Amino acid sequence: MIRPHRRHPLWFAYLLHRVSGLALALFLPIHFYVLALALTDPSGLDGFLRWTEHPLVKLVEFGLVFLLAVHFFGGLRLLALELLPWSPRQKSLAAGAVAGAFGVSTVFLLNAL
Amino acid sequence: MLEQSILATSVWRGDAEGGEFQRFEVPRRDSQTVLDVVTHIQQELDPSLAYRFACRVGMCGSCAMMVNGVPRWTCRTHVSKVSGNVSGGGGELQIAPLRNLPVIRDLVVDMAPFFDKWTAAEGVFRPSETRAAPMAKVQPGSPARAAANAGIECINCAVCYAACDVVAGNTDYLGPAALNRAWTLVNDARDGGQAERIDAVSSEGGCHNCHSMGSCAQFCPNALNPTAAIAGLKRETVKAKLGWRR
Amino acid sequence: MLDVRLYLLQRLTALMMIPLVLGHLVVMVYAVQGGLTAAEILSRTQGSLVWGGFYGAFVLAASIHGAIGLRAISAEVLGLRGVGLTALSWGVFLTLLLLGVRAVYAVTAGGPA
Numbered sequence: 001m002i003r004p005h006r007r008h009p010l011w012f013a014y015l016l017h018r019v020s021g022l023a024l025a026l027f028l029p030i031h032f033y034v035l036a037l038a039l040t041d042p043s044g045l046d047g048f049l050r051w052t053e054h055p056l057v058k059l060v061e062f063g064l065v066f067l068l069a070v071h072f073f074g075g076l077r078l079l080a081l082e083l084l085p086w087s088p089r090q091k092s093l094a095a096g097a098v099a100g101a102f103g104v105s106t107v108f109l110l111n112a113l
Numbered sequence: 114m115l116e117q118s119i120l121a122t123s124v125w126r127g128d129a130e131g132g133e134f135q136r137f138e139v140p141r142r143d144s145q146t147v148l149d150v151v152t153h154i155q156q157e158l159d160p161s162l163a164y165r166f167a168c169r170v171g172m173c174g175s176c177a178m179m180v181n182g183v184p185r186w187t188c189r190t191h192v193s194k195v196s197g198n199v200s201g202g203g204g205e206l207q208i209a210p211l212r213n214l215p216v217i218r219d220l221v222v223d224m225a226p227f228f229d230k231w232t233a234a235e236g237v238f239r240p241s242e243t244r245a246a247p248m249a250k251v252q253p254g255s256p257a258r259a260a261a262n263a264g265i266e267c268i269n270c271a272v273c274y275a276a277c278d279v280v281a282g283n284t285d286y287l288g289p290a291a292l293n294r295a296w297t298l299v300n301d302a303r304d305g306g307q308a309e310r311i312d313a314v315s316s317e318g319g320c321h322n323c324h325s326m327g328s329c330a331q332f333c334p335n336a337l338n339p340t341a342a343i344a345g346l347k348r349e350t351v352k353a354k355l356g357w358r359r
Numbered sequence: 360m361l362d363v364r365l366y367l368l369q370r371l372t373a374l375m376m377i378p379l380v381l382g383h384l385v386v387m388v389y390a391v392q393g394g395l396t397a398a399e400i401l402s403r404t405q406g407s408l409v410w411g412g413f414y415g416a417f418v419l420a421a422s423i424h425g426a427i428g429l430r431a432i433s434a435e436v437l438g439l440r441g442v443g444l445t446a447l448s449w450g451v452f453l454t455l456l457l458l459g460v461r462a463v464y465a466v467t468a469g470g471p472a
Contacts, residue, residue, distance in 0.1 A: 003182055004182030004183045005179075005183050005184065005212070005275075005332065006278070006328070007275050007326070008328070009326075010325070010326055010327035011278075011326045011327065011328055012329075013324035013326075014324050014325070014327075017324075018324075018432065021425075021428045022251060022428070022429070022432060024425070025425040025428060025429055025451070025455075027468040028421065028425065028458075028459070029455065029458050030457035031462075032418075032459050032461065032462040033462075035460065035462035035463075035465055035466055036458070036461050036462045037465070038397055038401060038463035038465040038466050039401070039461075039464070039468070040465070042397055042409070043407070045397040046396060046397045049395045049396055049397060051437075052395065053394055060410075061391075065387065068380065068383075068384070069384065070378075072377075072381075073386075075373055076316070076402045078325055079326055079370065079373060079374065081245060081340075081344055082325075082344045082347050082348065082370070083348065086338070086341040086344065090327065090447075094324060096383055097383065100359045104384060104388075108387060108388050108389055108391065109383075111388050111391055111392050112391040112392075220434070279435070281433030282434070282436065283434060283435055285401060315362060315363040316362065317360065317362055319362065319363070321361040321362060321363055321365070321366035322360055322361050322431075324431075350363050351363065351366075351367055351370075354363050354364070354367060355367075
């Protein structure tokens with residue numbers, strides 16, 4: 001499915017950055033809508049927050065935190081790539097970004113459960 | 114033993130309107146290159162096959178094709194490296210024209226858009242002195258000269274251009290080769306066209322569209338790094354935009 | 360699709376969000392412990408100029424950053440160009456900004472002055 005000329009680590013890092021960014025941009029309106037319930041429908045907000053206690057929803061939240069963290073760490077790599085002198089360690093840095101994001105989102109999940 | 118085995122080869126046949134892969138059976142030989150395979154087909158099996166090559170030694174940059182889905186210089190690509198090792202047989206090979214460029218016929222693409230962008234990126238040396246001026250003194254070890262040296266071995270084969278997905282999604286994008294060339298000239302102390310060049314690579318199709326996916330550097334047969342060159346252009350264009358560039 | 364001006368905006372908002380995302384990640388891990396309630400969120404944010412400024416800046420930066428990101432994706436993947444592309448970029452920016460400002464207002468307005 002992934003065409004041969006795309007099968008290398010930095011292309012996958014690009015794909016992850018694009019997909020996570022797209023997902024975050026689509027998630028933000030929902031996030032903002034729910035927070036605004038504090039003003040328009042406080043009991044609705046509490047009802048929603050109770051729903052998020054469900055373990056499956058916690059797993060989705062883990063995914064959202066991972067998306068934010070991986071876009072953050074991946075973005076740091078890109079900023080460093082563009083602003084600082086070239087580092088030949090791009091593949092290691094991209095792998096480190098994924099590992100860091102996984103670490104942060106796991107810490108979140110352990111605190112959430 | 115290798116001489117007896119057969120390489121199952123699919124070659125793209127068609128033109129700008131479209132086409133399809135045609136199967137050929139090519140005898141496998143020692144030290145055989147992908148260009149040898151194409152030449153065998155054209156000389157022994159089907160003289161109507163159109164392809165392009167000149168030097169056969171990795172200098173001229175005219176024989177690049179998609180080999181098993183990856184852009185490569187075919188004259189320096191050994192079949193043994195790319196064909197896989199199908200047991201008992203000679204492996205499989207799929208050969209297609211370079212991606213991201215219009216096909217003229219079979220394996221020949223129109224390189225005009227590629228070279229037009231080379232010019233559009235101000236990839237041309239603009240002398241700042243006349244021929245009467247004394248020889249310019251450039252320190253070989255200076256950072257600018259080192260940055261230029263890192264990019265000047267480009268042979269214009271368009272492998273990076275075919276590998277780049279930004280080019281695929283945006284036909285206006287100047288592409289890795291033209292921007293790499295512009296970066297070597299930005300670092301050339303003798304060049305007098307810097308303001309025009311910074312403008313050219315800051316345009317809608319300029320260096321800022323690059324997403325640093327690195328396919329250009331991944332597949333460059335001369336191991337150049339256009340991604341790093343484009344990052345350098347991004348820094349210099351931002352400096353120019355903010356008025357920090359002299 | 361991206362000229363130097365949009366590129367610069369994209370990178371400046373990215374730099375601006377480095378401390379904001381870090382802060383948001385820390386708050387999420389801290390706040391999720393023991394479950395979320397509307398009262399708990401509001402007790403932290405209501406009437407707080409600091410949180411209002413923090414999330415206000417975050418909403419502004421994320422709206423710009425997300426709009427430019429979706430612009431690049433729509434141009435490259437959907438082939439959108441010209442007026443359509445400009446309209447989409449502004450539409451995404453204004454939608455995110457309005458919903459975001461409304462959410463920040465909902466959780467910071469009122470409460471102890």
